[in-house]
Amino acid sequence: MNIKNNVTVALFMLIMLFPAFSGCGKKHEEVTKVSYRLKWLFNASVAGDIYADANGYFKKEGLEVEVKEGGPERDAIKELEMGHAQFGVASADQVIRAVSKGSPVVVLAQLFQANPLQWIYRPDENKIERPEDMKGKVVGITFGGNDETIMRALLAKYGIKENEVNFFSVRYDYTPFYERKVALWPVYRNAQGIIIGDKLKKAGESAAFFDPDTSGIRFVANSVITTEIMIKEHPETVKKFISALLKAWNEALKPDNSDKTVETIQKFDKDTSPDVIRRQLDITRQFMKPSEKTVFGAIDVAAWKQTESIMLEQKLIPAPVDIEKRLKMEYNRQ
Amino acid sequence: MLHKRLYQFVLVYFIGLAFLFTVKEVFNLSDYVIPGLPDIYGTVRRVFTRYLLDVLNTLSVAIVGHILSIALATVVGIIGRLSNWMGSLIRTAAFNVQAYPIVAVAPMIFILLGDGLSSRLLIAAMICYFPLLLSFIGILSEPVTDIEHFYVHSGRMRWQLEVKIRAFENMNKLITVVAGSATLAMVGTIVSEFIGASAGIGYSIRIALYQSDLSKILVALFLIGIFTSLYLAVLELLGNIVSRSWGEKEA
Amino acid sequence: MPIECRNINYKYSGAQNPVFNNLSCRIGEPGFHALFGQSGVGKSTFARMIAGQLNGFFGEIEIREPKKIFYSYNLERLPGWSGVGEHIEKVTPEANKSRINEIVDSFGLSACMDSGFSRLSLGQQNRVNLARYLLQDFDLLIMDESLANVDEATREQIIFKIKEMFPEKSFLYISHSVAEVSRFCRDILVLRNFLKIPQAFMVHGQDDVREKQVVKKDLEETMLEIVNAS
Incomplete structure (x- = not known):
């Protein structure tokens, strides 16, 4: 390909891209x-x-x-x-x-x-007052999500080895938590936390939240x-x-x-x-x-x-x- | 044929990559939006082996799903070619089931079957099954009068023979459709992994998206492309062998 | 095995004019007969009616027992997955298998038996197709341009052979060649335009067989009669 062709291709690409980036680099004195x-x-x-x-x-x-x-x-x-x-x-x-x-x-x-990210659990069945209480429990995390980062930081801080808890890959579907396959499930305390808590209450169960913030993880x-x-x-x-x-x-x-x-x-x-x-x-x-x-x-x-x-x-x-x-x-x- | 497919894919991939780099340079975007070459190189070194295994995992599920949907489409196609109420019922049901978008049905599948292999298989099969079914019903319900006439009027026609005649006469069409639907099987598996499974390259892509890591996505796309091309080429090769051995007596 | 057709009326759906308008005729006596007529006059339609492959007409077709009627046409193909010989062997009833070689040899098809059907010339394909029909248990065989693309000498040999082998059977040969039907066929049913009354007209042909010399004048007379009738 000669130089002329290269220039043509570059120009063509710019023209094609222009609408997508029309907001880029515009210099306004005042944007309203x-x-x-x-x-x-x-x-x-x-x-x-x-x-x-x-x-x-x-x-x-x-x-x-x-x-x-x-x-x-x-x-x-x-x-x-x-x-x-x-x-x-x-x-x-x-x-x-x-x-x-x-x-x-x-x-x-x-x-x-x-951080409103906390883990919901059933206090009647699991007592999770300190991070150490999670040992041997099935803990839900979204692999790649920031709940994974927070949980790993928490475990590291308290010297809990990752093989001492069982991680469960979490998706949008809460069934594994309702079915008790998972003991702790990550939720946004101010959003799903309330909705899931209500559901547990309806089923005659109680709900509690484990907050990493109280254990010194400030994310x-x-x-x-x-x-x-x-x-x-x-x-x-x-x-x-x-x-x-x-x-x-x-x-x-x-x-x-x-x-x-x-x-x-x-x-x-x-x-x-x-x-x-x-x-x-x-x-x-x-x-x-x-x-x-x-x-x-x-x-x-x-x-x-x-x-x-x-x-x-x-x-x-x-x-x-x-x-x-x-x-x-x-x-x-x- | 194989090298042609790979060559075409690599060409398209690198044109795409060059396009991204051009955009990055022209608009001075950071590596967070579009990764630079060193970033991609580092990612390749870190994740290549893991992603390779993921893609192989996905491919194996896609192949099984593909085979399942071919089998299913054949059976439904054979029944659906009938002009009686049963054929019409099967055709209507098959069309209706497909009308539901898979992203809406998938969560139900994951709730019922869990996030294991069976859900991935089912979703992969569902996604590539419909185009197969359409072609199969079309091909199997279209009489090849010039051949069938003799069998019908000499009282020799059986449904197996009818299916055989129509399939044989449309072998090239069938091979094209089967090979084409392989891509859909692969896409279906990846989508199912993305939505709900805990394994495969679709799952890895989801994690990479959580981490806003386009480099990983690019590596995944490369591997997916290479292996999909490979699978397509193998299918085309098989198709050629089948049509050659079946069609030995043909011109 | 005479077939009696009375007041046949038929119109293709969507067509303006009928194909048959009170068509009456009698065919199906043993022998080699012909159905002749100009293009579009309804020869194949009539043949398919007799063979029971076309319904929806008015009138009556009475076929007296036994009535195994086969209809063969020149565009038919054999399935691609088996060779010609293999196919013929497979579709020939056990009782007729002894005739395979005789027919194949006299039709000049011996060399084609190992080939695939699509590798054959059009003339060979038509001969193969006719051969497999002749090997079925039929009473009447309708041959709709079954010898198209076959050279004249071979065609003659084939017709003679058919007459020799199946003197008790009935054939209805559809061809566009006036000379051919005039020479080889016994009765020639000439189909005419629906406006002509009667629509079917019977002409007696020369019914030529091997080693018989047809008188040229007689042949010309028959041809003229056919041309005038159609």
Whole structure:
């Protein structure tokens, strides 16, 4: 192939790609239209995000924000780099992995102060008060998921060998837990935790949760992210966005505002009853703003560093990434 | 034929890879979005053997699933070629079952059969069975009058002979359909592993996706492509041998 | 074994005109007879009616026992998986197996027995197909262009052989050659356009056999009669 052909092919590729990347590299002085990609489907754990949108918090700042639902195959960081979104929500392990691979992602605010990932079990049948109590039990983990990382970190910290517990590969189907094939099953305490707990209660059983956080495993969950380029090129937009978002979250989590928040969530999450949403919201509040004094969105640098070192120990990243440099503290002091 | 298939696949694969690298360079994307060559090389060294075994595992399930669906399609095709109520019932049932998207049915299969081999086999067979069935019913219900006339009017026609005549006369079509559905068997197995199984390359792809590791996906795609091409080439070879030995008396 | 056809009316679905309009005739006496007519006049349709392969017509076809009627046509093929000899051996009833060699030899097919059917020339294929029908237990054999693509000399040999071997059987030979049917056939049923009355017209042929000299004038008269009738 001669040079002329090469140029033709390159041009052709660029033309083909142009629509897909039309958001890339556009230089606006001020961006008013932005996309915000969530980590998961619309439910109580994204209360503030939809509250901000539904109650005009972004509009007040002069922003037009498209809040986009997340899902298992969505990755906000990739969308930021591709220009399909300007803001997003990602878990700490995603952020650390991306930074380790050279992604320009930065953290603006940490949504969960403690990770809501816990293990549900039947306290009448298994007493799990300390990590050592898991020895000899069948423990569900999602291979490749961050529950695997957390569980392995926990076992390592307490000197429990991996052959002392039996891992069970977890999928969307909870049948093995209901059938007692698995003693501990990973759930998001503020989402499925409530629904599965209810089911056990209906069957006359009790439910309890094992929280790795109480055993000293601090593995950061979801945070609001953007890119360094965005901060550099559109600092005002970033400020306005995060300010509106944090305000909305604070309002949404206020106990006095519960009715309004539940009503807002219900508009987006029609499959869950208002009663369940209310209880999900209560638990979510405990993870995000455990007390009146807690500053919503505060970044827990120590927890981030621990998350990084856990990932390093488990060889999920090849070398330290100095994650603290990506944590933008200035946006979340209220 | 074999080297041609492999050559074609490798060419397409590397064109795809080159395309990704071009995108990465042009838009200055990080390794997190599209991995660079050193990243891919490192991943190959780490996971190649494990993924190779995974793909072989998947391929073996796909082959068994493929054989199952060929057998099933033959049986249903033979019954479905009848013009009576039974044939019509079988045809309607076969079409209706296929109308359900497999991703909706798969979770039920996993709940009933667990996440072991049987679920993977069943889903693989279901995915590649329908195109086979369509062709089989089509071929087996189309009379070859010029040959069948003599048998029918001399009172010698039996259903086995009828099936044999129609299959023989459409041997090339059948071979093409069987070989073509091999890809579907492979895809079906991978999808089932992705959705619910705990083994095979589909399961590994799911884990790699959890970890946002495109390098692993690229390695998996390469191995899947190579082995699917190999399987296709072997099937084509078998098809040639069958049609040659059956058709020795033919022109 | 006469076959009596009375007031046959038939129209293909979707067609504007009928094929047969009150067609009446009598065929099926032992001997080598012909069905003649211009293209599209309904020869094959009529043959398939007699053979019981076509229903849905009005009128009556009365066949007196015994009535084993076979209908063979020139596009038929043998299955590809066996050789010609093997196939013929397989489809010939036990009682007729002694005749295989005689027919195969006189039809000039000895060299074809080990071949696959599709390797044969069209003429050879037609001869093979006719041979296997002759080896069945039939009373009437309809030969719909069964000797197409066969050269004239061989055709003559084959017809003579058939007459010699099966003097008690009945044949209905469908051909487009006026000269051929005039010379070899005993009765020639000429089928005509549905507007002509009667639609079927019987002409007596020369019924030539080996070592008999047909008088040229008689043959020409028969030919003329057929041409005029059709």
